[in-house]
Amino acid sequence: MYRYDQYDQNLVDTRVEEFRDQVERRLSGALTEDQFKPLRLMNGLYLQLHAYMLRVAIPYGTLDGRQMHMLATIARKYDRGYGHFTTRQNLQYNWIKLDDAPDILADLATVEMHAIQTSGNCIRNISSDQFAGAAADEVTDPRPWAELLRQWSSFHPEFTYLPRKFKFAVIASDEDRAAMRLHDIGIQIVERDGSFGARIFAGGGMGRTPVIGKEIKDFVPVTNLLSYLEACIRVYNRHGRRDNMYKARIKILINALGVEEYVRQVEAEYAALDKQDIDPPLAEFERIAAYFAPPAFEADAPDTVDRSDPDFALWLDQNVGQHKQPGYAMATISLKPVGGIPGDASADQMDLMADLAERYSFDELRVTHAQNIVLPHVKKADLYALWQALNQAGLAEANLDLISDIIACPGLDYCSLANARSIPIAQKIAERFADAGRQRDLGELKLKISGCINACGHHHAGHIGILGVDRKGTENYQLLLGGSGAEDVSLAKITGPGFDEAGIVDAVETVTNVYLGAREQGERFVDTYRRVGMEPFKEALYG
Amino acid sequence: MKILTGNDLGTGDVVWWTGSDWSRHIEDASDVGDQGEAIAQAEEGARRVNTPYVIDGEMTETGPRPAHIKDRIRALGPTIRPDLTLKPADPEAGNWVI
Ligand code: SF4
Numbered sequence: 277m278y279r280y281d282q283y284d285q286n287l288v289d290t291r292v293e294e295f296r297d298q299v300e301r302r303l304s305g306a307l308t309e310d311q312f313k314p315l316r317l318m319n320g321l322y323l324q325l326h327a328y329m330l331r332v333a334i335p336y337g338t339l340d341g342r343q344m345h346m347l348a349t350i351a352r353k354y355d356r357g358y359g360h361f362t363t364r365q366n367l368q369y370n371w372i373k374l375d376d377a378p379d380i381l382a383d384l385a386t387v388e389m390h391a392i393q394t395s396g397n398c399i400r401n402i403s404s405d406q407f408a409g410a411a412a413d414e415v416t417d418p419r420p421w422a423e424l425l426r427q428w429s430s431f432h433p434e435f436t437y438l439p440r441k442f443k444f445a446v447i448a449s450d451e452d453r454a455a456m457r458l459h460d461i462g463i464q465i466v467e468r469d470g471s472f473g474a475r476i477f478a479g480g481g482m483g484r485t486p487v488i489g490k491e492i493k494d495f496v497p498v499t500n501l502l503s504y505l506e507a508c509i510r511v512y513n514r515h516g517r518r519d520n521m522y523k524a525r526i527k528i529l530i531n532a533l534g535v536e537e538y539v540r541q542v543e544a545e546y547a548a549l550d551k552q553d554i555d556p557p558l559a560e561f562e563r564i565a566a567y568f569a570p571p572a573f574e575a576d577a578p579d580t581v582d583r584s585d586p587d588f589a590l591w592l593d594q595n596v597g598q599h600k601q602p603g604y605a606m607a608t609i610s611l612k613p614v615g616g617i618p619g620d621a622s623a624d625q626m627d628l629m630a631d632l633a634e635r636y637s638f639d640e641l642r643v644t645h646a647q648n649i650v651l652p653h654v655k656k657a658d659l660y661a662l663w664q665a666l667n668q669a670g671l672a673e674a675n676l677d678l679i680s681d682i683i684a685c686p687g688l689d690y691c692s693l694a695n696a697r698s699i700p701i702a703q704k705i706a707e708r709f710a711d712a713g714r715q716r717d718l719g720e721l722k723l724k725i726s727g728c729i730n731a732c733g734h735h736h737a738g739h740i741g742i743l744g745v746d747r748k749g750t751e752n753y754q755l756l757l758g759g760s761g762a763e764d765v766s767l768a769k770i771t772g773p774g775f776d777e778a779g780i781v782d783a784v785e786t787v788t789n790v791y792l793g794a795r796e797q798g799e800r801f802v803d804t805y806r807r808v809g810m811e812p813f814k815e816a817l818y819g
Numbered sequence: 820m821k822i823l824t825g826n827d828l829g830t831g832d833v834v835w836w837t838g839s840d841w842s843r844h845i846e847d848a849s850d851v852g853d854q855g856e857a858i859a860q861a862e863e864g865a866r867r868v869n870t871p872y873v874i875d876g877e878m879t880e881t882g883p884r885p886a887h888i889k890d891r892i893r894a895l896g897p898t899i900r901p902d903l904t905l906k907p908a909d910p911e912a913g914n915w916v917i
Pocket of ligand 1: 685686687688691692693694695726727728729730731732733
């Protein structure tokens, strides 16, 4: 894991004291809310429905036990004993008091964490593959690249006031576990002639106008990566629309210019840049990469697992993935118990997950964009003990990528921008499909719910997506089918008129029944949808 | 009726204007008539409340009720955590929102 050097630590500590002063001035009346709001947002502090909300950055979703313990401590000490893991691999606290906020940030700084750039029109937390450094299919660990981007984009003076927020994702495998093509810039690290480079996609995003990112460059070596990205964002910063926030994202600019013209301008900008001023020497990248060296795996760890406990075997099949190191595995801890709140974890659960990471996973945890937690490096021989500990704490739901592994944004229960509640819908659907055998029979089925058009719940990328809308003051839910945020990326389409709260649960069951009736051998829900099209689903829903 | 609401500056708590002060309980809300904007401005100046705004509501047998579901959820708390609502002991509290 990356560790702060003295510059990083000074930067974060100084920022905490600066914000402490700003909070004092707000409370004393020296600053109006209009003056203070942009300052608190730059420190991740929002005002939501019930209280202030603090969004803590978890760079590329990686954290260690000490950091997870601190998140638990903060939840207990300053909040109401829990936190919410988000689709941007961050953590949100829902019940923060303004005068506690500087102390919380100071506590976070002691474990090399902060909330900087988790809001505002700047480059946000860099997201990545939750299995980075562990997945058998990656060409290299994408996190050194993500860390390079984090350092470059933190407090970047030119990109602090972009036309709109800007999101990066970095992966290093053909399988896309980070919805890379649905980011403003998505990067896939690829190998060519024995060296690594970045394949760059631009202009993706969800929200009001969902767009799949287009490839703009097939290979940029690490020694030119920052200058190339600088050119990409400069062109956006220059021409992105500031007159209309709904048209301000880079995806709108690229659609308006056309991808060829955007690339032409980027290349012209790139040619004119003083690259030496921007790109770090290779030695600096290698210094960063050294922090992500593989842990000390045992060379002869046994590669077999005793599957005699049937409940354990189910969890093994569903939630455990293949590690690049023989004898090890990647274990996903589901934060989606049936009837629970997707992505929520209590302080006790966070402490337990931190303890288990320390004991079984070389002190590493990951947050997934699907709002689960991963222990990336577990010895196969330890999997049963790990599962037992999780099971005892109610954290051993064997439902990864099944219909009850629902992504849900906070929705109208917490979010001031929401039109409708997301969480109760997720709970009702999970309860309807609670039978584990039924879920497994349905197979991989990614269901994603957003409480408004901003799409934090990734509904456009759901095999089944649900969007909450406000219909004359009552909650209404649109159903979408056929999306994917993975390597088979696609945007879901609306089935037709929306449903009320009970109706949407029935509607989900209806479309799964159509799938069960129509599927061919080996087809997932989304495969059947792609083969048969929308009509049979529409017919079943609306007659 | 017209109800004035906002969030407490320091705690972020949802608060309602009672006629002379702010309360965390919607039951205490008063009808501000056409005075809402003026009170909001004065209160914002007094630094007690963050971004106060006027909403529509109606007086019911059990007290004032905001017209829009968003403000009913603000008045109660998150519907999926009844233990954290202002009426944790009332099993009917969640239904009040809908
Ligand atoms: S999608 Fe909308 S309701 Fe959900 S968290 Fe984002 S802004 Fe809030």
